[in-house]
Amino acid sequence: MKKFSKEFNGYNKEEVNAFLSDTITQIEKLLAKLERQQTEISSLKTQIVHYQDIERSLNLALTNAQEVGENIRKMAQNEAHSIVDQAHRNANRIVNDALIRSEKIEIKTNNAERNLRILKKKLHNIIEQQLEIVEEIEILEVEE
Secondary structure, rough: OOOOEEEEOOHHHHHHHHHHHHHHHHHHHHHHHHHHHHHHHHHHHHHHHHHHHHHHHHHHHHHHHHHHHHHHHHHHHHHHHHHHHHHHHHHEEEHHHHHHHHHHHHHHHHHHHHHHHHHHHHHHHHHHHHHHHHHHHHHHHHHH
């Protein structure tokens, strides 16, 4: 606490005025500092709100990106399943076509073998008939 010298009718006016002047200057400085701090606080609050908005936007974008990624993953899985199913169907069709061709070839082979047996029999019969003719000719020649 500041002590003032005493004069007739109170304290020394110059000391009191100087003290008041210093006090007013200090208070004005404190008020100016307080105003700057209030302005800075207000600016920082505005920045906080701005950054909170950015954070919400980024969180929303991240959530959307995760959902899109999940949807893409599901679509890729569905497409993969579809491709595998189609491959199975194509493989089954190819196997069925091969079996049908195999059966046709087997039928043709069986027909060819049967025709060959028939041809052999006919040839055998023709040769036997020719041999009989040859034997008859020999018998006829002998008789003459």
